[in-house]
Amino acid sequence: MINRILPKRFSLLKTFAFIYLTFAFIVRLCLYFYAFNHIDFSFINLIKILGIGLFFDIGSLAYFLALYAFYLLLIPVKFHGSKLDKIITKFSFGLFVFIITFSFLAEIPFWLEYQRRFNFIAVDYLLYTYEVVENIHQSFPLPLVISFIVLVLILSIKFAKKRDAYKNTFENSDSFKAKIIPFTILLLTVILFHINIKNVQAENFTNVNENELAKSGIYSFFAAYKSNELNFKDFYVTISPNENYSILRNSIKAENDSLLNFGKNIKRYTKNIGIEQKPNVIFIGLESLNARFMERFGSEDNWTPALDSLAKKSIFFTNLYATGTRTIRGMEAISLAIPPTPGRSIVKRENNDNLFTIGEVFKQKGYSRTFIYGGDGHFDNMTNYFSYNGFDIVDRKKSHRLAEKLPTKRNRIEDNEVTFENAWAACDGDVYNKLIKTVDEQYKSKQPFFNFVMTSSNHHPYSFPKGVIKSDEKTRENAVKYADKTFEQFFEKAKNKPWFKNTVFIVMADHCAYSAGRTEINVQNHHIPAYIFNLENETPKEIDKLSSQIDIFPTLFGYLNWNYNSTLFGKDISKMTPNDERAFIGNHRKVGLLKPNKLLILETQKQHTSYLWDKEKNELTTTKTDTIFLKETISYYQSAFELFKNGGLKNTEFNK
Template sequence: MLFQRSWLLVQRSFRIPPRYATLAWVAALFMAINTLVRVGLVAFENDLALWQPARLVPTLLVGVLYDAAALSGALLPFAVLSLVCPAGPIGRRVHAVLASALVAAGLAGLLFVAVCEGVFWNEFVSRFNFIAVDYLIYTREVLGNIRQSYPVGLLLAGIAGAAGPLYALVAVRVWRAAGAEAGRVTARLAASAAVLAATGLWTVAIGDGPREALGDALEGQLASNGYYEFVRALRNNDLDYRTFYRVMSDDRATAVLREARSGDAARAATPSATWKPGHIVLVTLESLGADMVESFGGKAGLTPNLDAMARSSLMFTNVYATGLRTVRGLEALTLSLPPTPGHAVPMRRRNKGLPTLGGALRDQGYEPLYIYGGYAYFDNMRDFFGGNGYTVIDRTAIPSGEIHHETVWGVADEDLFSQALREIDVRAASGTQVFAHVLTTSNHRPFTYPAGRIDITSGSGREGAVMYADWALGEFIREAARRPWFPDALFVIVADHTSNGRGRIDLPPANYRVPLVFYAPGRIAPGRIEATASLVDVPTTLLAQIGGASPEGFFGVDLRDRGRHHTRGFLANYLTVGYLEYGAVVELSPRRGTRVLDAVDGRPLPVTDARVGRLTEHAVASYQTAADLLKRARP
């Protein structure tokens, strides 16, 4: 009753044709459902601090702004329908039928998106972003993963079961509103034009300011909504660094980086090496954060094979992933580049002609292979690696009879490692030196693997997938040890990213830490290097280990020696890029935003802190230079 009275007041005040009450009902449903989604996500976070009025009320109020922005677009089809359906008894009935059907379909769509937001939030602790845009391209993997990971049938049945009764509550009122007087065509034209103008106004005016004013990354994501963020992602997949981010003069950037690298001799001279391996195997483990590996301070008992390897390896205990997706890890491990805003380089049109680890090792006499258990068109892997001189070997090369288990992402890790051994065996027998970059997939939803390998039931959760991935790695090393080429091989074991991006700030360092070991029994002495490092340092350290110089353009340092004198990490989370050093994180964001935060508690550092100016300069110089380098890449 209150809603109807409010609408009548608005309608009379602005002389809106009565049939436009349909739009008011749509607005009420849209705002109510999105508010419920927002409250539901707050509850899902299970953080009592988020319920404090001082935090919850601003989050909900800012949420109204973003919901209104999205609503203006959602109303457009109803405004067009109200405009084109003529007046008169027949026109009113046609409008009533079409508008009622559109409301019913829209309501089901709202509930469907609400469920999708919940699923996406569970994975990324974020509203829809350009990961969601990318996933629309790779429908096979994404839809397949959803089917394997979630009870899709029950979810769809739940949506239908909720949509029906909810629509029944408003069906009669919507029918009456849709069948009301159409008003003059000039009045309809004015009302529909106002909706169109509101859409354009909100699109231009809303921006990121309101949510950023909340001062907390999590609250900002809660205040937004999937509709707004998805459209934003479509418009901001790739950002020109110099246009949107803080910059400095080119001369100053060069001087800052020269100063930072002054102690690093990796580029100036060929490092000394006591041993050049016959073969190099870089194993990139999917989603294996240091929090899951006991030897790196993580949970006990999940990775006994990797822990045993670590004890006889050169361990790097403070290495940080550059992002939260595999493609970011591949970018860092292949190009030794900081994670510039937007897409990772493998996903970009200009992704060739850059110095790569594979290219540097080819110059050292190795054949570079990229071995992946899924289909390499995903994340543009085939184009990127194949276009940069690697031989790409993916799911299509693995015989069906050799597969014990597979998910939509790829074959089980044990089957991938078996294929890797076959590829290395053939080349080693002919005298070819091999560099094999192997990417696993089993530690990923739906967390399934062959039965009987470990004590945890397949599909029961991430800990089982971690334990299986470790079992497969152990079997791989044991099988490799039986090969004649093993004593002359170097194994580099590292993760692409972690499974946890949650934090009070955009870039919580603890959630980016990954394991890294150089394993070559009898060749590389065991030890621990605790310098802060990044995945971009892996290629340079690997090249230095075998006596090779890093190509011009690599940002990494040799962590075995020089890296101890300039220890830092590069981090990224979608559009925020960061620089970690001396216990502080510099966050660079669009509209030239800059924050310097304590790396542990997220507290902003005062401008009087000696670290602020220096670290900010290092961050800006690094990302500006990397972005400029990428502009010179070829498609």
Template sequence: MSTIVKKIAPFYNLAIFYITVSVILRIVLLFHPITQSHFGVLDVLKIFTFGIVSDFFVFVIASAFLWIYLLFLSDSKYYKPWGYLIFAGLVALLGYVSFCNTILNEYGGVLPEIGISFVALKTVLFGALLFLPKYHHKLRLALFSITLFIFVLCIIQNAVSEFFFWNEFGVKYNFIAVDYLVYTNTVIGNIMESYPVVPLFIGIGIAALLSTYIIVKKSKVYLNNLPTFTEKLMITGGYAVLFLISLAAIPFLAKQEKSQNVFTNELQANGVYRFYLAFMNSELDYFKFYNTLPENEALALLQKQIPDLTGNTTTRQITGKGAEIHKNVVLITVESLSAEFMKLYGNEQGITPFLDSLAGQSLMFTNLYATGNRTVRGLEAVTLSLPPTAGESVVKRKDNKDKFSTGYVFKQKGYTVKYLYGGDAFFDNMQDFFGGNGYDIVDKKVFTPEEITFQNIWGVCDEDLFKKAIKVMNEEAKENKPFFNHIMTVSNHRPFTYPENRIDIPANSKQREGGVKYTDFAMKQFFNNAKKQPWFNNTIFVIVADHCASSSGKTELPVDKYRIPAMIYAPGFVAPSRHTVLMSQIDVMPTLMGMLNFSYQSKFFGQDVFQSDYKPRAFMATYQDLGFIKDNVMTIISPVKKVKQFSLTLDPKAGVGEEFQLYYEQKPIEKIRQDLVNESVSYYQTASYLLKNHLYQQK
């Protein structure tokens, strides 16, 4: 081992370990079933070359605390009188933070306890090393080993976390991972119920212990011959230079993630840096990061797509074609119900038998796309009829109250308005959003113990939710007012647990198919029960998915991963039929209001798709890629003012009807259709403008 390596042995050995773990992780993800792509030799070279270099620079930044720890490792500080002076100072500091009003007390919470514990631990350890010189080297080795173990454990734990995140979403850390930090209790509960946590943690612990043993063994040379003060200055100077280089190199390497194959970009990326970017960019300013048009041009273009707009907003008068019909409305958004789960779209597993039968009795929208890949996007779409805007959903934003919403229109028409959810509406800010927009909320908190027969971390099972909904609607019916109830299901979500003996897929199998089929079963029970109620014949049921079960694919926005089923069921009022025109999730409720002949002043971007002036298009987005489908072209606008377009060529599946074909080959278009780019911008820019300037309010 060279002299230089000996002087930086802990850093060197941990860096090798981190890069090795990252390479292994990339190999595993490369061959993961969700990675549905072909990689050429250049793709593989890019993934591993750029990836390894990026990993090294990220490690340099992340190891700053290790360098500080190593910098203060010395023998001289324990010599008389310095050792006693330092110890006395630590004791005084411990007394100060324990008994005096410090800045930590100003912040409150657990921060004072954390501060006291840290100083106390440091004081005790320093005292042990000072007063027990006979055990000095053994104590130092133990502390050194514990320090390295913490770093090793973090590295392994991060790799395992990246694997499971990829397993769920098909990408490295993104906006969702940041959300998971906010809703730690729910997320940890989900992990506990979804995976064999005890064996997993034991395995991680064993791997960390074995790896630490090897790294400590290779790094003991550093403890046996600590660098001198002069050597530490030189090494620290070198590290400082490397640290500054890393600060510039990491974002530069991230900009090289520009392959047409999204999986190549994801595998090349460093997960830790991706998490940092997502954390820092939870809100994206459209006008700073995206293509824009002059305001008057954007509005003029939008007026061609949405007729009769007035002023600089989307305000327009909607006039019903006849007398208003004030039937009850029950909107059911179904968790993660991809179109591909239904028999009509080619599924042969028979996991949605009830919905398959109900589709034949309903008005079914066969060519409808979800606006996003998270529940809050689906809730935003059907509640606000607004295209998805960059960054977080409006549901999660601070400025999310008093918006022009579906509930607001129904309240104007004399309806009672409720949001029913089987979990805790605190999750994903649903309580704040719906409560702030005039909805009464019925969630798990108001269920009595007798009403809960089964629950997991996400909430009560869908059967319990639907039984509660029946009770709520029976009470509402007594008020002699029409009701609008928005129900959000939860059971089709990992860990996919549900009551035993309901379906032919065992409840302990924890399979997606089981979650889908159980939700379908619960809906059948709900409708069978609803038909017995006196209000049933005066009620319209709207069923739509919140988003698909997966959104990963070869491109940023794979269209088949955003196709969702939607139907309106009202025997005797809505004749069974199929509407095959391209449409968006934001059009569902304006279309229903058109069927009810509602007259109202609207701000919705969504439109009644049965109107003669409706122009087919669809919206879909991640938190940063904003997509627009029209004329069989997918336009994607992204930061920083990037534009991509793909031609959509049908890839038909045998045995599936033309209106239910899901799969398209998405080929990059070299010559950009600027007219479609401008239309995309007109929608997304105007939506962002209205939200930013508080112009999408109720009044």
């Protein structure tokens, strides 16, 4: 049947399709093996995964085939087998085999890191070829990877020759009429998938790993590319504008807040009682640090003795959750004190300049503001975001990058200040040393300073300088231990500095490692450590109120007795009542509101799901939706989206 539909001219195309589907099947089985411990094995589900996967593989394959089929359709019979025809055909076959081999191989380490098929993270990484190529080079034996791809290419060519695919493609007299039928079928398949088949339609299981296994990596990549920014009103259930802001303003207003006006905004004045303190402030963002890595949260591995030790001397928030699973989500939450907007982080979006960030509150109090990062801050648009929102920049600007014209100062971490760096950044030890140099200079100016520092060593490929900890092996455990050790070394140096006594330190993770789980959102994998150290006149204590990354700086401002204007969504954790406790968690398309015993998730296609949450067992059980809880959840996310899109988070709003 296939041979009757596909004329000889399409022989190489048919061979490529066989290679593609075979490779896709093998990769899916490999990923199934890696995910086996995270799924509840069922033979029926396995068959469904393979069947749905084949369907989406055919859809992604159709895009490749249609492009080449269009060429085959247009070339007249007299040019079949011409020199130009052979060059184009052989080059296209080799290029396509190379592309699919590389993409299929790339899916394996991507799965090991994120337990997902290609998604928006892969789309973002595509824009940063230097970091990605270096990461691959430092994580895997690149010569072996290239050799394998070349081997697959050679075997594919030999396979095609053995099937006489080249001969049949070049030596035939198939007419336009014979070629139009297979081309039309391919074109209709592409149109069907492009218009009607959505990637989420592969999600037919309760287990997130099984949903991901049923997808095609390449198809998922392009689906993520198209949906990197989601219009909340198009994809999510909404409520009327008046009801939305009425609920929101009531939800975020604290007893010491005064709403500045009514309408579609959250502008308010926060008043704290007591003499205002203006210590220097250093925020240290810990890369990928789960709360459960710490002894305080049950770990018996002793990975973080320094972090645990300092936490005992601090205001320690033991029930705080990250909003997302990536660094730029953490930066968004911390700097804007806003729930995560679905799709791309605001850090990477257009029109994200001149926003009301926490930096504006520091500006009201006369502080300098600096963002410090050990990598090239162009990655994930961090440099532009912080600079165009008033922060000076200290980063590892690569010499080969074109110089950006930024509105604030930019100070490079020089080569002679770096003892070790990997694909992403200079090691944490070098970043802390640069921080100390920077603070020494800032201290001379007599102006209070706020520094936002982002670490990176606890990130794949988990590489770090030799000799700092006992083992140099590149593992997550050792990366955490190295990060903890350099954290300890930083404070040992800082305590001898004249600025230390008058400096408050905020320590918090940007997100967790191992963010995947059996369900789409694993609550435990958003639990992160956070504490405030060195506050004057405050005794160390633990605060177990359910809270979010967006609350940490409003809490600091409360401890410092600051009075200020803001558009921040966050609340002062120390002043929270039981009714105030909540956290925001999301993972690109799904966003949720977490309460002490329940969770509501908003999903695309205007769907939502309610759960009862057992914190001790980390179990979610579906339950009937509470309408009031649903509207509260919608109000947070709908208003966050609207305020950003409509300019309601801009500084200029306070002048109106």
